[in-house]
Amino acid sequence: MNKMKIVIKIGGSLLFDDYGAIISRVKSFVNILKRIKKKHQLILVVGGGKFVRNYMKRAKALKISSKNLEWIAIEILKSNVRLFSYLLDLKPIFDLNEINEKTEGVLAGICPGRSTDANAAIAAKAMRADMLIKVTNVDGIYDKDPNIFKGARKIDKISFNELMKFAKRGKPGSYGILDKLAIETIVKNKIKTFVISGKNPKNLLKVIEGKNIGTEISE
Numbered sequence: 001m002n003k004m005k006i007v008i009k010i011g012g013s014l015l016f017d018d019y020g021a022i023i024s025r026v027k028s029f030v031n032i033l034k035r036i037k038k039k040h041q042l043i044l045v046v047g048g049g050k051f052v053r054n055y056m057k058r059a060k061a062l063k064i065s066s067k068n069l070e071w072i073a074i075e076i077l078k079s080n081v082r083l084f085s086y087l088l089d090l091k092p093i094f095d096l097n098e099i100n101e102k103t104e105g106v107l108a109g110i111c112p113g114r115s116t117d118a119n120a121a122i123a124a125k126a127m128r129a130d131m132l133i134k135v136t137n138v139d140g141i142y143d144k145d146p147n148i149f150k151g152a153r154k155i156d157k158i159s160f161n162e163l164m165k166f167a168k169r170g171k172p173g174s175y176g177i178l179d180k181l182a183i184e185t186i187v188k189n190k191i192k193t194f195v196i197s198g199k200n201p202k203n204l205l206k207v208i209e210g211k212n213i214g215t216e217i218s219e
Contacts, residue, residue: 004130005041005101006208008033009120011136012047012080014198020051021083025201030087032201036208037088043099043127044090044106045120046080048073070112077108077116099126117178121185121193132191133207134178135198140215141177157216160187186217193217 015026036042052073059072078094084106085092091105096119099105103126110119117134124132138146139154146152163183177195178186186193196203196214206213 003040004208005127006036007043007045007120007124007127007129007132008036008204009045009117009132009134010047010198011134012049012052012116013137014049014135015046016049016051016080018050018054026083026087028201029198030084032204033088036204037090037104040208041102041127042090042104043093043123043129044084044088045116045123046077046084046106046108047116048077048080048108052076067112070109074109074111081106081108093123096122096126099123101126101128103127114181115179118181118185121178121182121189121191124191124193125185125189129191131208132186132193133204134193134195135204136177136195137198138177138195139197141195141217155215156212157218159219160190160217163187163217190219 010029015022015029033042033044055076056069056073059069064072078092081092081094084090088106093099093103093105093107094110096107096110107119107123108116120132120134123129141155141158142152143155144152146154164187185191194207194214194216196207203213
């Protein structure tokens, strides 16, 4: 397999609980990511999870402004970046302007009003990535919320144009499968993207190997 440029975004709920890193899951993902890193150029983007959300709820009760709350969240997310940069021996990235076609590293939150999904898409654009993989707690994109509608249908493949209907506005932490800026960046730059389940970290290897898994977003 030829060396590829890959951006992987892993949702925080898969990695962190109320107390911080979920040790067993982080170890499993790190083992897989190390295998990917040996063969490909990798940028990893990590989310916050319950720990960050719970911290923010308590900070909000102290009457901190929304913008300042987001800055606090970004600072906490930097700890997640440091954690994975140490575990994977990758550079921590705190400024998207640092990213170019040769960059490898770990990033998370950058500035208020922008999700880690959007940062992942922007990083993929700057890196000229061959693929962007979003790893989440569902196994792909559905035509409606599978947590609410029993008849929800998983979409195996969707075009860039069709993806635009999934664009949603909202505050960080309240997005759908992908938020509006992430979708616009993916569509405008035609970034081949996959949305897959992270319940089995080996799914990352499967999608990179070209196996039919999750939802593919492409031409």
